[in-house]
Amino acid sequence: MSLSPSPRPLRGPRRRSLLASAAGAALLVGCTGGPGSGDPGADPSAAERARARAARDSEELAARYAEVIAAHPGLTERLGPLREEVVRHAEAFGGVRSGSPSASASGTASAASPSVSARAAGPADDSGAVPADEKGALALLVGAERKLADRRARALLDVPGELARLLASVAAAGAAHVFLLTEG
Numbered sequence: 001m002s003l004s005p006s007p008r009p010l011r012g013p014r015r016r017s018l019l020a021s022a023a024g025a026a027l028l029v030g031c032t033g034g035p036g037s038g039d040p041g042a043d044p045s046a047a048e049r050a051r052a053r054a055a056r057d058s059e060e061l062a063a064r065y066a067e068v069i070a071a072h073p074g075l076t077e078r079l080g081p082l083r084e085e086v087v088r089h090a091e092a093f094g095g096v097r098s099g100s101p102s103a104s105a106s107g108t109a110s111a112a113s114p115s116v117s118a119r120a121a122g123p124a125d126d127s128g129a130v131p132a133d134e135k136g137a138l139a140l141l142v143g144a145e146r147k148l149a150d151r152r153a154r155a156l157l158d159v160p161g162e163l164a165r166l167l168a169s170v171a172a173a174g175a176a177h178v179f180l181l182t183e184g
Contacts, residue, residue, distance in 0.1 A: 149174030
């Protein structure tokens with residue numbers, strides 16, 4: 001008996017692959033003896049700077065999600081849970097909880113971080129403008145999530161063990177967000 005191929009075409013990685021990759025990355029990071037993994041000579045100020053940057057990046061990404069939700073209310077159901085997860089990431093890095101995305105785009109960006117409106121777009125885009133079409137707005141978020149996940153993955157080798165594990169976990173979540181944003 002031959003097995004017939006799946007009726008639906010595969011597009012991107014499967015959820016199991018993403019979860020297995022995230023778990024594997026967390027295990028590898030937890031098992032490595034990189035700089036700062038308990039070394040007494042590790043630079044705590046560098047770790048604190050990395051933690052503060054990660055918190056700020058997550059706050060800016062949450063503000064970007066809020067701007068897209070404000071510009072495209074039809075995406076609220078899809079983007080709301082992802083934004084909430086990004087807010088929890090900011091909190092895990094020591095950031096502060098920002099307001100809900102129901103406010104206007106500029107008001108929400110200001111509530112997330114006093115300097116977000118000055119930076120306008122955070123890790124996503126320097127223009128600060130949310131595209132008028134939903135597809136373009138989702139592509140903006142995909143780019144922001146991908147760029148931030150990549151930057152966090154590169155930073156893993158330069159931070160102490162516990163922070164590296166947190167960065168690996170959040171980078172994996174960002175990669176999962178990219179998948180979810182491009183799905184459907």
